[in-house]
Amino acid sequence: MFRSFAIALGMVAQLAAATAACAEEPVDTARTIIREQITAFLQDDAETAYSFASPAIRSKFPDKASFFEMVKRGYQPVYRPGNFAFGRSKVVGDQVLQEVLISAPDGKDWTAVYELVKQPDGSYKINGVMILQSASGPAI
Template sequence: MFRFGAVLAMAVWAALPLRAGPVSDAVQGVISDQISAFLVDDIDRAFSFASPGLRDHFGMAGRFGEMVKNGYPMVWRPGDVRFLQLDGDGKARRQIVEISDRAGRPFRLEYEMIETEEGWRIDAVRFLPVPPPMT
């Protein structure tokens, strides 16, 4: 009887969704806030979520905004956004994000995040292959 109860408890525990931790919440919050800023064309605010290195590279919020608008239109005007796994440790993390454009086409992006004095910031974003749909 004890063994059955222990197995049942483990099965219920395994079925529960993973709880986000403070780092996960902070990282996802920065990405969400940047996307929200793009949605209302607040490029200065969106630029503030970039790492100091990215801000130095682009120099001006307008240049950064044009790069996102032309190179990452699904981030500029997303359809659905879903956070997947978060990897890494210390002051560097990688957040996988599944995002669709307004036409419903799926994309998978890896956000490289670094912890700065200002909090978590986006240091780079790259495209990942989108897995084929389950049949």
């Protein structure tokens, strides 16, 4: 009887681990995509950076050159981050929201919130980024 209980507990633990892994999978995928896009920006690789854009973004910027220029002008902390780290994330249906904390080369801190959406083929694409300059100053 004890052996059956131990086996059942082991199966429950495996199921819980598998469920947790599935829950984290979209977040891990989103982080990989964001990391690869930032790497493409740092290497001035417009084609690769553009490949991560969702169809909605591609409809607004129909070619890689216009997309790349928009990012250079309006999203400098994302285009040329100093250091960055992943913050909080949230999965909502077929959407992943991922916070990225950026320390820009000029010393300013930024928070970028990425929205990635699942595509019909199962992949995720970046559907938008909102950047906010982080409040800085002495701690209270």
